[in-house]
Amino acid sequence: MDLVLQLLFTGIGIGAVYALVALGFVLIFRATNVVNFAQGEFSMVAAYLMVVFVELGWPYWLSFLCALAGMALLGVIFNLGVYYPLRHRSFLPVIIATIGASILMANSVLAIYGPQPQVLQGWFETPGIQLGPVYLDSQYLLIIAVTVVLVIFNYWFFEKTMLGKKLQATSQDKEMASLLGISVSSMIMITFIYSAVLGGLAGILVAPVLFVSIQMGSTIALKAFAATIIGGFGDVAGAIIGGLALGVIETFGAAYVSVPYKDGFAFLVLVAFLIFRPQGIFGERVAEKA
Amino acid sequence: MSAPSDNLPVTASAMSARPAVLRHWPYFVGAAILVALSATMQFDGYIHNILMQATTFAIAVFGLSVVLGLCGQINLAQAAFFGIGAYAVGIGTSDYHLSYWLCLAGGCILSLLAGALLGASTLRLGGHYLAMVTISFQQIVTLVMINTIWLTHGPDGVPRIGRPDLFQSSQSYLAYCVGMLALVGYLVWRLADTRLGRAMRAVRDNELAAGVVGVDVFRTKVSAFALSAVLGGLAGGLFAGGFAYVSPDQFSFAESVVFLTMSLLGGVASPIGSAIGTGLLILIPEWLRFLKSVPGLYLAIYGLSVILIIRYMPDGIWGFVNLATTRWRAKARLLTARRALKLAPATVGGDIVLEVKGLAKYFGGLKAVDAVDIAVKRGSVHALIGPNGSGKTTTLNVLSGLYKATAGQILLDGTDITTMPPHQRTAAGLGRTFQNIRLFRSMTALENVEIGAERPGNSMIAAGGDAALTERAMEALTFVGLGSRANELITSFSYGHQRLIEIARALAANPTLLLLDEPAAGLNSTEKLELHELLKRIAAQGLTILIIDHDMTLVSEAAQHITVLNFGRRIADGESMAVLRHPDVVTAYLGSE
Numbered sequence: 001m002d003l004v005l006q007l008l009f010t011g012i013g014i015g016a017v018y019a020l021v022a023l024g025f026v027l028i029f030r031a032t033n034v035v036n037f038a039q040g041e042f043s044m045v046a047a048y049l050m051v052v053f054v055e056l057g058w059p060y061w062l063s064f065l066c067a068l069a070g071m072a073l074l075g076v077i078f079n080l081g082v083y084y085p086l087r088h089r090s091f092l093p094v095i096i097a098t099i100g101a102s103i104l105m106a107n108s109v110l111a112i113y114g115p116q117p118q119v120l121q122g123w124f125e126t127p128g129i130q131l132g133p134v135y136l137d138s139q140y141l142l143i144i145a146v147t148v149v150l151v152i153f154n155y156w157f158f159e160k161t162m163l164g165k166k167l168q169a170t171s172q173d174k175e176m177a178s179l180l181g182i183s184v185s186s187m188i189m190i191t192f193i194y195s196a197v198l199g200g201l202a203g204i205l206v207a208p209v210l211f212v213s214i215q216m217g218s219t220i221a222l223k224a225f226a227a228t229i230i231g232g233f234g235d236v237a238g239a240i241i242g243g244l245a246l247g248v249i250e251t252f253g254a255a256y257v258s259v260p261y262k263d264g265f266a267f268l269v270l271v272a273f274l275i276f277r278p279q280g281i282f283g284e285r286v287a288e289k290a
Numbered sequence: 291m292s293a294p295s296d297n298l299p300v301t302a303s304a305m306s307a308r309p310a311v312l313r314h315w316p317y318f319v320g321a322a323i324l325v326a327l328s329a330t331m332q333f334d335g336y337i338h339n340i341l342m343q344a345t346t347f348a349i350a351v352f353g354l355s356v357v358l359g360l361c362g363q364i365n366l367a368q369a370a371f372f373g374i375g376a377y378a379v380g381i382g383t384s385d386y387h388l389s390y391w392l393c394l395a396g397g398c399i400l401s402l403l404a405g406a407l408l409g410a411s412t413l414r415l416g417g418h419y420l421a422m423v424t425i426s427f428q429q430i431v432t433l434v435m436i437n438t439i440w441l442t443h444g445p446d447g448v449p450r451i452g453r454p455d456l457f458q459s460s461q462s463y464l465a466y467c468v469g470m471l472a473l474v475g476y477l478v479w480r481l482a483d484t485r486l487g488r489a490m491r492a493v494r495d496n497e498l499a500a501g502v503v504g505v506d507v508f509r510t511k512v513s514a515f516a517l518s519a520v521l522g523g524l525a526g527g528l529f530a531g532g533f534a535y536v537s538p539d540q541f542s543f544a545e546s547v548v549f550l551t552m553s554l555l556g557g558v559a560s561p562i563g564s565a566i567g568t569g570l571l572i573l574i575p576e577w578l579r580f581l582k583s584v585p586g587l588y589l590a591i592y593g594l595s596v597i598l599i600i601r602y603m604p605d606g607i608w609g610f611v612n613l614a615t616t617r618w619r620a621k622a623r624l625l626t627a628r629r630a631l632k633l634a635p636a637t638v639g640g641d642i643v644l645e646v647k648g649l650a651k652y653f654g655g656l657k658a659v660d661a662v663d664i665a666v667k668r669g670s671v672h673a674l675i676g677p678n679g680s681g682k683t684t685t686l687n688v689l690s691g692l693y694k695a696t697a698g699q700i701l702l703d704g705t706d707i708t709t710m711p712p713h714q715r716t717a718a719g720l721g722r723t724f725q726n727i728r729l730f731r732s733m734t735a736l737e738n739v740e741i742g743a744e745r746p747g748n749s750m751i752a753a754g755g756d757a758a759l760t761e762r763a764m765e766a767l768t769f770v771g772l773g774s775r776a777n778e779l780i781t782s783f784s785y786g787h788q789r790l791i792e793i794a795r796a797l798a799a800n801p802t803l804l805l806l807d808e809p810a811a812g813l814n815s816t817e818k819l820e821l822h823e824l825l826k827r828i829a830a831q832g833l834t835i836l837i838i839d840h841d842m843t844l845v846s847e848a849a850q851h852i853t854v855l856n857f858g859r860r861i862a863d864g865e866s867m868a869v870l871r872h873p874d875v876v877t878a879y880l881g882s883e
Contacts, residue, residue: 035418037425085601092362093600095421096554099366100596103547103589110586214586218543222429225422233418260437267426274419275411 002133007251013140014209015247016147020202021224022231022239023154024195029234030171031191032083034094038102040221042196043203046071047212048109050204051118060123067204068197075196079189087188102217110214117211120204143205150198151240158236167191219263223250226270232280241281310480321472329465338460339533344572345467346529351552351564352478353521358550359558360487361514362494363413367424368549370431371401371519373541375526377435377442380536383452390454394527398520405519409512428543435538447537451530460532467528474521478561483756485744490514492730492741499728502690503795504716504745544589551592554599557606566607622777625760631769633831634750635802636719639704643668643803643834644689649698651681651688658684660858662698664836666803666851671825671835673849673866675842677878681858682838683725686807689836690722691715703802717746721801723792725808725838729780735791736776739763742795750800766798767791770824786817790824797828804828806837810844822848846870854878 021039028036049070053063082101086094124138158164169177170187178184202220210216224239227246231238246266254262273280311318333341350372357365378397382388404427412423435442442448457463481487489510492500501507530536548571556567581587603610644666651659659681666672676682687693689700691712700708707715721742730738740763743751751758767773770790772783780788789809796804809825810818818841825848829835839845845852845866852869854862856878862869869875 035421037421082597089604091418092364093604095364095418096550097597097600099421099547099550100593100600102593103544104593104597107586107588107590107593111584111590115585218425218429222422222426226426229419229422261433264430264433267430270423270426271411274415274423278415278419 003255005134007255008248009134009136010140011248011251012244013137013143013247014206014251015227015244016143017202017206017220017243018223018227018246019147019240019243020150020205021199021220022227022243023150023236024198024202025224025228026234026236026239027191027198028195029228031167031188032087032094034083034091034098035225036083036195037095037098037221038078038082038105039195039199039224040217040219041102041105042071042074042199042217043206043220044212044214044217045074045105045109046200046203047120047207047216048113048118049200050207051120051212054120060121064204068200071196071200072193074200075193076189078196079192083188083192084185102221106214106217115214117213120207120212122208137209139205139208143209146201146205147240150201154236163190222263223266226266229270229278229280230273232282235280235282238280238282314476317476318472321469321476324472325465325469328468329462333461338464340572340576342460342464342467342532343529344569345464345471346525346532347549347552347572348565348568349471349474349525349528350522351549351556351568352474352561353518353525354549354553355558355561355564356478356481356490356521357514357518358553359560359563360482360494361490361511363511363514364421365424365515365518366421366543366546366550367408367428367431368518368522369541369543369545370428371405371522372526372529372545372549373431373435373536373538374401374404375523375528376530376536376541377448377526378523379527379530380448380451381441383531384448384450387452390452390531394524394531397527398523401523401526402516402520405522406512406516408519409515413511413515414508424546425543428546432538432542435541442538445538447535448530449535451534451536453531453534457531463532467532470524470528474524475561475565478521478564486510486513488737488741488744491733491737495730495732496728498692499724499730500741501712502692502716502722502724502728503742504713504799505741506711506713547589547592547596551596551599553606554596555606557608557610557612559605560608560612563606563608570607624774624777625764627764627768627773628761629765631765631797632750633797633800633828633833635800635833636703636749637668637802639701641668642666642701643703644836645699645701646689647699647701649685649688649700650696651684651693652696657858659688659855662855662858662860664853664860664863666834666836668834669829669832670851671829671837671849673845673852674836674838674855675840675845675852676855679857680855680878682855683807684858685855686722686805686836686838689805690720713746716799716801719747719802720805721745721796721799721803722805723789723796723807723809725811727785727788727792729788729792729795731780734777734779735767735772735783735794736760736763738780738791739766739776739795739798742766743798745799745801748798748800763794763798766794769797769827770794771820786813786820789813789817789821793824797833802834804833804835806835806839808839809837810839810841818844842870 021043025035025039046067049067050063053066054060078101082097083094086097122139123142126138128135128137158168166182167187167190169182170184174184223246224243227242228239230245231242246269249269250262250265253265350368354365354368357363375397378400379390379393382393382396383390408423408427412420436445453463457466489505492505493507493510497507552567552571553564555570556565557563642665644664646662646664649659649662662685674682674685684693688695691710695708699706702718702720705718707718740759743759743762751762764773764776767776770793772787772790783791810821813821822844837849849866852866853860854869854875861874861878862872
């Protein structure tokens with residue numbers, strides 16, 4: 001029982017990271033109808049930026065802010081270099097371009113830092129607290145706390161602010177939004193910046209738990225994508241629930257079934273959902289209009 | 291009803307009289323020379339390895355040109371299928387001492403099954419799913435290769451892989467691989483102009499229209515995906531025999547990306563492009579070996595190239611060359627139809643061709659169509675009218691199977707088609723056009739109409755083969771007045787002409803019932819008159835038509851019978867003039883006082 005509780009805590013912690021990246025996926029998908037296959041690399045690049053800044057001897061909080069600022073910049077470059085020139089083409093060229101971008105980012109980092117995984121210290125000095133039978137790792141606590149805050153922020157931002165409403169309008173009907181005087185291209189730019197920062201945040205938070213490596217991006221992206229399908233493609237709440245569920249499933253799978261195949265569970269769950277419930281937990285099937 | 295038979299004077303299709311294999315003798319002569327060269331020329335080991343790699347990789351990239359180029363579906367796991375083939379030959383020949391041929395066949399079957407399963411579970415959904423699922427699959431395969439040590443030897447790889455007795459020497463094995471390359475290249479090249487190939491291109495250009503003209507979209511996509519997988523497996527099997535050693539890192543996601551880049555660089559639409567892309571991306575890295583000293587730099591450049599190619603050269607090198615040399619190449623010969631188009635709608639059931647009973651379609655709480663009855667008499671022109679938002683197009687979409695009916699029954703010529711998918715309804719005799727034109731935009735007018743003529747169960751082409759198909763399509767194009775422009779691409783036609791091509795595509799299929807969705811929308815007054823004339827000529831041949839339109843002049847002149855919808859319900863039905871004077875209809879259109 002104690003083990004179950006411990007695994008549940010770890011699962012939710014790691015699931016929260018998937019949820020954050022999945023949220024970035026969903027936001028870009030809703031704004032552009034394109035899945036950004038480089039979303040995971042945002043996390044990886046942010047983690048490396050963090051490593052660099054911390055090694056330079058900067059305080060943790062400053063490194064953190066600078067890494068996020070770097071991600072915002074990367075979001076701008078990504079939009080201008082990859083998405084924007086292809087915005088009038090069909091989805092296939094765009095996703096191929098994002099795959100290209102993902103490979104470019106991952107291997108540029110590899111070329112600069114080499115293949116050795118880096119280590120990033122956690123935010124807190126105290127490694128964690130013992131609460132009854134469960135050991136609460138401070139970094140996992142931080143991850144969960146940040147995710148909760150971000151989910152609330154996200155809700156407030158999209159439902160209560162004018163900018164959030166404009167973003168929603170853009171994602172639902174670009175033509176109509178532009179007729180109402182909303183600058184669609186700046187809305188898309190904001191979406192990319194926001195998603196890059198979200199992805200970056202997830203990367204920085206998870207870095208002390210995992211190693212900072214080139215592969216972390218694609219691994220996280222794969223899980224996050226599975227999370228969006230489990231939750232219901234394009235659904236914000238679905239992405240979060242799906243992410244948490246996947247983290248828990250994976251942690252239990254690794255503990256009770258097999259460690260080397262830990263990364264395979266996401267795929268199995270994904271395929272099961274695709275076959276039996278492709279619209280996910282929250283999704284609704286919509287037919288294309290003739 | 292006479293299907294064109296082979297003993298008619300064949301002028302239009304003299305070219306097709308000889309089997310294609312004979313007509314393409316230059317290809318086979320060229321291939322034979324290449325095989326002979328690779329069997330006799332002396333290469334040093336280094337060159338030999340490069341050639342071996344290029345040959346086997348090109349076969350895997352051919353697979354991508356089928357799935358991505360012809361069918362428009364992405365496959366990011368080609369290296370996994372390549373690996374399955376390679377490991378089958380590797381493990382089979384070295385650990386179990388099985389025959390090379392058995393292992394090669396086994397590897398192909400395994401990759402075929404894996405591809406078909408993966409495709410079947412994902413291809414009903416959008417392309418995003420496919421991309422991510424293939425990446426996941428790729429990673430699973432890599433995990434298995436590394437971790438199932440009892441079977442795969444893990445990271446150490448499989449050494450001492452065998453070759454067939456016939457091709458024991460490296461030189462003869464290379465010649466054998468070149469021969470396979472030539473064979474597969476020929477098949478992939480010819481695939482584009484077969485029934486399956488046309489179906490794939492139709493799916494790539496417009497999935498929805500493909501279903502409506504009778505293509506089984508899902509099966510076509512799964513076929514394309516499985517075909518690509520099996521070519522990957524075959525290539526992998528050849529590769530394993532060539533290098534006698536395989537290890538997991540040769541089949542990683544990075545390799546899948548390399549395959550994709552090769553395909554995109556050369557030009558995804560054609561096997562020639564695949565060969566060019568493969569050759570370049572194997573040679574260039576050899577020339578730039580110094581880049582390999584920095585890990586990652588290499589793939590970073592690949593990633594950048596993918597972005598740049600997609601942006602600046604979307605059709606690849608071969609597409610670019612093709613475009614630049616268009617005007618110097620011989621134009622495809624313009625064929626002329628030998629006969630006038632003959633419509634011979636099947637008559638199986640009774641007097642009523644289409645019987646709709648209690649049809650309903652709800653979107654959540656919205657009753658878009660509710661309890662609608664329609665009976666279309668054989669040989670008549672029947673109009674379905676109603677104000678905007680009255681449920682006309684929804685009704686048409688339910689009839690052609692794009693939407694599932696919430697309730698009710700649809701009988702076409704006595705057959706219950708209520709639950710059939712679109713392509714089966716088309717096979718049962720339904721033809722339709724779209725309000726917002728849905729043609730296959732990368733193809734010529736003739737090819738578009740050919741795909742229509744290929745409707746399963748079209749008695750007008752019967753077993754006549756490609757010649758009959760082309761003849762039928764030419765007849766239909768001539769019928770709508772565009773026969774002389776048959777070989778032009780869709781994009782070069784005006785809106786009105788595109789509409790006519792869509793009608794020709796439906797007519798070529800020789801349907802039992804033709805559904806026309808607002809055919810006059812967007813046409814100018816001259817074009818409307820022409821359309822009206824065309825409808826008269828179609829009706830004169832006894833084809834039953836159900837037409838939706840706003841143009842009251844067209845509707846009242848063309849249709850004998852009118853059904854009126856408002857707010858999803860039938861408010862009037864009967865003989866044209868009576869219906870148009872019906873007070874409820876007048877109120878629905880003009881409002882009440």
